[in-house]
Amino acid sequence: MATLPTLAVLTSGGDAPGMNPAVRAIVGVATSLGAQVVGVRRGYQGLIEGDGAVIGPRDVDGWNRRGGSILGSSRCAAFRTPEGRQTALRQLQTWGVGGLVVIGGNGSLTGAQLLEQLAAAEGVPLRVVGLPASIDNDLACTSLSIGVDTALNTIVEACDRILDTASSHARTFVVEVMGRDCGYLAMTAAVAAGADGVLFREAGLDEEEILSQLEQIIARAYDPSGGKHRVLVVKAEGVEISSQRLKSALDARLANANLPVETRVSVLGHVVRGGAPSATDRLIAGRLGHAAVRAVERGLSGVMCGWHVLQRPGAPTPPMFDLDPYVTFWPLDTVLRETERIVDGSSEITRWRVRLLREAAPFLSA
Ligand code: F6P
16 A cells, blocks of 8 residues: 655755756656655745645656756745744645655755644644755755755866966966855865865954965965966855955955965855756755655655765664665754754864865865
8 A cells, every 4th residue: 555645845945956856856756656746836935825736757857957946945934933834734734745855955954844843743644854955065964965066066167267267367366155154165166176275164263364374375376486376265155254355355465465466356156056967966866855755655754864974883873774875864853953063163074074174185275
């Protein structure tokens, strides 16, 4: 007997390349198991407004190669209220939905947990499963979130291009990349692009320390004895000093130090979030989508599917199915608690990322 109820799927928060392949996989797997899927438009906002329709494999054909979220996404203030969540729950009941898959980041999974708790308190049979999707890679209990690989590739390609023009004009570039609360993209892009410096909030440097480090990097690079006469610094959005302010302060400092170097700033912004998903993102999204449907089928609820989480020897093994050794299932409260620690810098993962960067990338200054 089929144990898979009608599903609903929504994408929420900042869109991430790979959301569409995840939806496509959910629709494909659920349909093959005999269940229907309601595609909810515009995230929790659409859920509250009843904006959704049953979608089948034909509807999602080609979604694996499309960027953004075709279902649409939102940051929904109404869903943060108890009344908004009540309305959302009633809507799911109206559609006859017994399983909800939420694809999104920190805020979206917080919403998923609150909705799951509400359903449980009211005795509504609803299983809620989250999939991690955020280019920032700031979620715990998953080594990668959907969208990170594509965003990283976009940044590295942009840096390669900027290095061409930086070298031609012997200039110093500060390239700002997204990552409000987490420097992961800046750190990994700096390594992959062969940058000379990287700035991220977790390093905990004040403005004076940042400027002093940049001056040293620039002095070294432009030194006639074998310098390279160009500098690339990748800066995370989350660093408190704005890129324009940094440029002004740096220019003043370089003038003072008699280092006549031209500087430029390039803020990549939302360019980093768009574009067709990479092959890796398509594959991760597809496998997480498959796992989400299987999780609902097997009665799991209030969990997030994590991708390839390396376990410390001796640590308790999280639930996983025989079907995909790369996917483990984590209670949402664990995910959200640990994510908080990644964001505030107290997480072992954050400390490990910073330590590894310093030790394994000696060409980079942070
Ligand atoms: O999705 C996360 C993120 O890309 C952050 O890195 C960034 O600060 C934020 O979203 C931007 O959000 P919005 O698109 O709402 O301006």
